[in-house]
Amino acid sequence: MTGQTEPVLYRIDGRKIKSAKDFYREIGRAVNGRGGYFGRNLDALADCLRGGFGTPEDRPYMFEWQHSAVSRRRLADGPDASLIDDVLDVFSDAGVVLRLR
Structure with missing residues (x-):
């Protein structure tokens, strides 16, 4: 039963990020698969x-x-x-963990 309470982990591949556009594409992929959406700016990320x-x-x-x-x-x-740093602030404000590796 502990598997149900374990957090779902989404991995963002930093090797693919050279711009904000790359970040939003990569986080969208991490959550929703290739071509997936998870915001296109900080406000939309907060909503997501x-x-x-x-x-x-x-x-x-x-x-x-x-x-x-x-x-x-x-x-x-x-x-x-x-x-x-801006993304870390958005995650912190939303109460969602973002670990930098």
């Missing part, structure tokens, strides 16, 4: 984290941003340099 966009309604869920250091390096000098 509230539920009803592919995450389970009957059990907890969390995210793991794998290779986040690769993403951070690639984003560092561009217009999306603050993306990781």
Whole structure:
């Protein structure tokens, strides 16, 4: 029965993220499969984290941003340099765990 209470884990592949557009594509894929939607900006991401966009309604869920250091390096000098910190804030405000790996 413990399997029912274990959080669903969604993995974001940071090796595929070089821009905010890449991030939203990758998080959409992680939750809803290839071409899936899970926001296209921070406000939409916050809405998606509230539920009803592919995450389970009957059990907890969390995210793991794998290779986040690769993403951070690639984003560092561009217009999306603050993306990781901004996304962390949105997850924190929504009460959803996002682990950077």
